[in-house]
Amino acid sequence: MEKILSKNFFNPQARSIAFYLKDGGYEAARKALTVMTPQTVIDEITRSNLRGLGGAGFPTGKKWSFIPKDSPKPKYLVVNSDESEPGTFKDRHIMEWDPHLLLEGIIIACYAIGAHRCFIYTRGEYYRFAGIVQAALDEAYGERFFGKKIFGSEFDLDVVIHLGAGAYICGEETALLESLEGKRGWPRLKPPFPAIVGLFGCPTIINNTETISHVPGIIRNGSEWFADLGSPKNGGTRMYSVSGHVKKPGVYELPAGTTLREIIYTHAGGVRNDRKLRAVIPGGSSSPVLKPEEIDVKMDVESLAAVGSMVGSAGVIVMDETTCLVKALAIISKFYQHESCGQCTPCREGTGWMTRILRRNLEGQGVREDLDNLPRLAGNILGNTICPLGDAAALPVQSFIAKFRDEFESHIRNGTCTAVR
Amino acid sequence: MSLGALSDKLLATISELLAKYPQPRAALIPILNACQREYGFVSAETEAAVAEVLSIPVIEVRETISFYSLLLRKPAGKYRLQFCTNISCSLLGAEESVATACRRLGIQEGETTPDKRFTITTVECLGACEMSPSLQVNDDYYANMTPDKVDELLDKLK
Numbered sequence: 001m002e003k004i005l006s007k008n009f010f011n012p013q014a015r016s017i018a019f020y021l022k023d024g025g026y027e028a029a030r031k032a033l034t035v036m037t038p039q040t041v042i043d044e045i046t047r048s049n050l051r052g053l054g055g056a057g058f059p060t061g062k063k064w065s066f067i068p069k070d071s072p073k074p075k076y077l078v079v080n081s082d083e084s085e086p087g088t089f090k091d092r093h094i095m096e097w098d099p100h101l102l103l104e105g106i107i108i109a110c111y112a113i114g115a116h117r118c119f120i121y122t123r124g125e126y127y128r129f130a131g132i133v134q135a136a137l138d139e140a141y142g143e144r145f146f147g148k149k150i151f152g153s154e155f156d157l158d159v160v161i162h163l164g165a166g167a168y169i170c171g172e173e174t175a176l177l178e179s180l181e182g183k184r185g186w187p188r189l190k191p192p193f194p195a196i197v198g199l200f201g202c203p204t205i206i207n208n209t210e211t212i213s214h215v216p217g218i219i220r221n222g223s224e225w226f227a228d229l230g231s232p233k234n235g236g237t238r239m240y241s242v243s244g245h246v247k248k249p250g251v252y253e254l255p256a257g258t259t260l261r262e263i264i265y266t267h268a269g270g271v272r273n274d275r276k277l278r279a280v281i282p283g284g285s286s287s288p289v290l291k292p293e294e295i296d297v298k299m300d301v302e303s304l305a306a307v308g309s310m311v312g313s314a315g316v317i318v319m320d321e322t323t324c325l326v327k328a329l330a331i332i333s334k335f336y337q338h339e340s341c342g343q344c345t346p347c348r349e350g351t352g353w354m355t356r357i358l359r360r361n362l363e364g365q366g367v368r369e370d371l372d373n374l375p376r377l378a379g380n381i382l383g384n385t386i387c388p389l390g391d392a393a394a395l396p397v398q399s400f401i402a403k404f405r406d407e408f409e410s411h412i413r414n415g416t417c418t419a420v421r
Numbered sequence: 422m423s424l425g426a427l428s429d430k431l432l433a434t435i436s437e438l439l440a441k442y443p444q445p446r447a448a449l450i451p452i453l454n455a456c457q458r459e460y461g462f463v464s465a466e467t468e469a470a471v472a473e474v475l476s477i478p479v480i481e482v483r484e485t486i487s488f489y490s491l492l493l494r495k496p497a498g499k500y501r502l503q504f505c506t507n508i509s510c511s512l513l514g515a516e517e518s519v520a521t522a523c524r525r526l527g528i529q530e531g532e533t534t535p536d537k538r539f540t541i542t543t544v545e546c547l548g549a550c551e552m553s554p555s556l557q558v559n560d561d562y563y564a565n566m567t568p569d570k571v572d573e574l575l576d577k578l579k
Binding site: 086 | 442444447449451454484485487489490491492506507509511545546548550553557560561562
């Protein structure tokens with residue numbers, strides 16, 4: 001299959017603008033700015049079935065169309081390169097190996113929504129990778145692809161790379177905006193949505209790194225080409241991050257809607273030491289866990305929703321038969337407790353209670369009521385918070401206990417783990 | 422005047438950062454990151470100077486600093502060993518590497534060696550799960566950590 005985002009991965013030469021230009025680089029941006037109107041760009045993206053690849057899966061063209069056309073305020077594009085969902089590491093690869101692809105996507109997206117300023121928000125830990133994108137940006141400014149009157153058009157654009165300082169919640173788009181404004185990352189109530197009231201109170205589109213990096217290919221090759229690569233309603237390819245107990249962990253670019261089984265067994269080499277599969281988290285640690293008999297599911301928004309999970313960030317975490325699932329859930333739960341911003345009571349308190357109960361179970365001190373109290377606690381968080389972190393903490397707890405209740409019961413009965421050693 | 426807490430080099434960096442944003446407050450985290458790169462942490466004096474530069478109350482600077490795990494209000498060691506112990510790294514035995522580093526350096530997780538060379542912390546997902554168990558030392562990533570590799574690395578960083 002043709003690779004779009006990953007074709008230059010692991011080739012250090014590919015980062016240079018000379019390499020990128022030789023491959024037709026920045027021609028899609030030139031085409032958009034010189035022969036297309038912003039509306040025709042948006043229409044093309046809409047027809048391509050490109051969806052947000054950060055986790056929520058919202059149709060990108062539709063999101064762009066929410067920007068008010070008559071607003072006198074400046075408009076902003078914010079690229080979400082915060083990538084913090086456990087199990088996800090695809091955006092880092094794009095920044096590290098093909099930064100110009102992201103930058104060209106930014107030009108086209110900004111033109112489409114009428115933004116003259118873009119901020120790339122990335123996590124503080126990605127300092128080195130932000131440096132690679134900055135070097136590419138400097139090169140592109142040198143070619144006058146950024147700045148004033150780009151490609152001889154009337155369009156001006158400046159990009160700023162902004163490093164955060166360590167907080168998972170800042171990957172949530174409104175927390176990200178708060179953080180970008182210099183505040184702590186407390187998510188905002190929606191509505192108003194960022195497309196209307198976003199950064200500095202102005203209309204703002206927030207898109208994930210991978211999403212924006214797909215834009216040049218769509219403009220270059222057409223929406224039909226892109227839509228045909230994926231599955232219904234999910235255009236193009238996706239970057240699947242695969243980690244845990246597989247022989248070949250890594251990022252695999254495959255069509256949207258590839259089955260989980262194919263990703264694990266054909267591409268990631270199967271389970272390490274040819275052990276038996278015990279459980280798979282399909283879309284980053286917040287997505288409900290799947291049992292081995294469920295992995296023929298297609299990795300797209302609708303197919304995973306149909307089995308009660310989420311494609312999320314497509315971060316596939318594979319667990320073999322030696323895994324203690326009580327420990328796995330305790331780790332996940334502790335993460336969401338640590339990262340809860342503390343704004344909403346159900347999340348702030350609930351994540352703490354779930355984590356303490358799970359720790360007790362891990363230490364052999366669990367009681368039978370725990371297995372009813374945990375899902376009940378999770379249910380009291382679910383849907384009762386400003387942002388999706390509450391749901392992200394609740395769904396793993398509910399799904400692990402629903403699907404692997406026997407293992408949790410055995411922990412309580414025996415005071416210890418009974419997983420295969 | 423508290424601006425004296427900031428070096429000339431830092432004041433120049435701050436001017437550059439302020440020029441990038443339509444509102445000065447937006448430069449706060451980049452400014453704090455720059456201060457920490459210069460001094461290793463953000464002291465009370467630095468907080469006050471940054472607040473003065475941005476014309477905001479010191480408490481707002483502290484509120485921001487205390488929210489973010491990478492901003493330090495106390496000095497750390499020259500090498501900050503940040504071991505990921507989230508799910509993918511833990512599945513592959515991250516705890517053994519942490520234990521090795523703690524034993525070897527004679528400190529607990531969260532502590533700094535008396536010679537101020539090393540700080541050990543366990544952190545949440547570093548976005549490098551294909552490198553599990555992963556470790557970040559200052560800005561650099563290290564992959565597939567094992568107790569032996571921790572030993573080797575500590576020898577090199579001496």
